[in-house]
Every structure is written in C-alpha cells, then in structure tokens.
Amino acid sequence: MAQYYQRRYNETTTGYYVDGNTVRELEPEIVVRPERKQKEAPARYEKRKAAYDVKYVSFLAVSVAAIVSSSILFLNAGMKNSQVRREISAYTSELKDIQDKNNAIEDGLIENLDLNDIYHEAAGRLGMVYADESQVVYYNSSNNDYIRQYGEINGN
Numbered sequence: 001m002a003q004y005y006q007r008r009y010n011e012t013t014t015g016y017y018v019d020g021n022t023v024r025e026l027e028p029e030i031v032v033r034p035e036r037k038q039k040e041a042p043a044r045y046e047k048r049k050a051a052y053d054v055k056y057v058s059f060l061a062v063s064v065a066a067i068v069s070s071s072i073l074f075l076n077a078g079m080k081n082s083q084v085r086r087e088i089s090a091y092t093s094e095l096k097d098i099q100d101k102n103n104a105i106e107d108g109l110i111e112n113l114d115l116n117d118i119y120h121e122a123a124g125r126l127g128m129v130y131a132d133e134s135q136v137v138y139y140n141s142s143n144n145d146y147i148r149q150y151g152e153i154n155g156n
Contacts, residue, residue, distance in 0.1 A: 122128040137153060 141147065
C-alpha cells in the first residue's frame with residue numbers, strides 16, 4: 001500500500017512516476033533528420049525514357065491495329081461461312097424438290113409401262129427371241145462388283 005501512495009505522490013508533484021527500476025526522462029532529446037534531396041536523373045536517361053515511350057506507344061498502336069484487323073477478318077470469314085451454309089441449304093432443298101419430281105415422273109412411266117407390249121414389239125418387229133440354255137455361259141468370279149470383257153467369248 002505504501003508503494004501506491006508513493007507513486008501517487010510522484011505523479012502529482014513531478015508529473016511522472018517511477019515504474020519498476022527505470023525512470024522516464026522529463027524532456028527527451030529531439031532528433032532532427034535532414035531532408036533527403038532527390039537525385040536528378042542525367043539528361044541521357046531522359047532521352048532514353050522519351051524514346052522508350054515513343055517506341056512503346058508505337059508498338060502498342062501497331063498491336064491494337066493488328067488485333068482489330070484480325071478481328072474484322074475473322075468476323076468477315078464467319079459471315080461468309082454462314083452465307084455459304086444458307087446457300088447449301090437452299091441448294092439441298094432444291095435438289096430434294098427435283099428428286100421428288102423425278103421420282104413422280106418415273107412412277108408415272110412405270111405405271112404406263114406394259115411388259116406384254118414390250119415383248120410383242122421386241123419379238124415381232126425386232127425379231128428377238130429368248131436365249132437357249134446352250135447359249136448361256138456361266139462362270140465363277142472372285143470379284144462380284146463388276147465384270148470387264150477384254151475379248152470375244154468363244155462359245156457354240
């Protein structure tokens with residue numbers, strides 16, 4: 001308890017108190033630091049800096065121009081591609097219509113075709129007859145896709 005009163009006495013009379021075994025100074029020394037001077041860059045560095053800026057800006061401008069032109073070319077190619085796709089679609093639908101008309105005409109011709117009339121025309125006017133069994137030549141082929149005849153077939 002005595003320490004408490006001693007500390008209170010020191011605080012009120014001197015303006016500071018003792019804390020542990022150290023005593024604070026009344027007026028600490030004020031250290032004045034000198035201001036630092038900024039070093040000026042030599043003139044040659046300024047020239048380099050200016051040249052670098054011009055080079056950098058020109059490179060940047062060329063890069064932006066290249067990107068913009070390539071983007072325009074890409075969009076143009078995409079537009080041409082979509083135009084070609086539309087044309088292909090139109091041609092495909094036109095081809096389908098023509099094929100449908102052709103199939104309809106072919107079906108009409110087949111309906112009007114009479115095989116008996118063809119037989120009478122071939123046998124009567126043209127003198128054609130069915131082949132006899134002795135006139136037919138059979139052979140085995142390894143390739144069933146198509147046949148090439150390079151010469152006369154000797155038969156009876």
